[in-house]
């Protein structure tokens with residue numbers, strides 16, 4: 001696809017950069033980013049994941065990555081690989097206990113490095129796990145990264161939806177196309193009785209997507225297996241590829 005005039009230059013070798021964003025933290029943005037990346041990979045694409053959440057990087061934990069990436073001659077960084085994905089995160093460059101207290105410009109230069117000085121190779125899609133929120137930092141980032149589009153993750157809850165709406169407005173402001181909304185923690189099926197509970201309500205994201213005229217990409221239930229596999233660094237799409245959750249994420253990936 002041709003870039004519109006005035007757009008930032010892309011990254012050589014990378015076909016498409018897709019942001020995964022949310023209005024607030026804790027809604028499952030990183031979990032969705034990782035499983036979406038694995039879903040795209042399961043569809044046969046070459047996929048990378050970049051953790052742009054420099055203040056609270058969670059991609060290393062989600063993918064079970066611990067070692068420091070190596071440098072090629074001190075000039076470029078070689079990304080790590082996990083479950084067939086190429087991965088890079090600020091969390092891999094500093095130890096887990098080190099808090100990030102950088103100012104905006106440092107974050108920007110770290111991000112630029114992670115995009116442009118990492119040997120991503122040939123990728124069909126680079127998924128960028130954005131920091132939560134829709135403040136200035138996120139706006140700058142959305143402006144800096146040559147994005148093909150953005151996916152918004154929200155729970156069905158009103159508050160999360162209102163925040164997600166801000167996220168939508170933010171990407172519209174920088175003219176990044178919205179690829180759609182995912183409703184995470186959409187419902188709960190009790191494993192013992194099979195009864196369904198709409199813990200945070202249900203369907204709010206679908207209604208909102210319709211109202212805004214953006215695609216609704218799908219819903220993911222709140223489920224122990226998703227939480228446990230994430231925390232163990234073994235994401236559900238990779239470790240249970242025949243299970244229902246892997247299927248749900250592949251469906252979402254097919255629409256992105």
Ligand code: ADP
Nearest residue numbers: 025026027028029030031221222223226227230
């Ligand atoms: P965010 O990136 O929005 O802050 P995370 O992806 O880190 O959110 O998820 C927050 C917590 O919720 C994590 O412990 C994660 O394992 C859990 N989680 C995310 N999505 C689900 C889900 N669908 N079912 C169960 N737990 C989930």
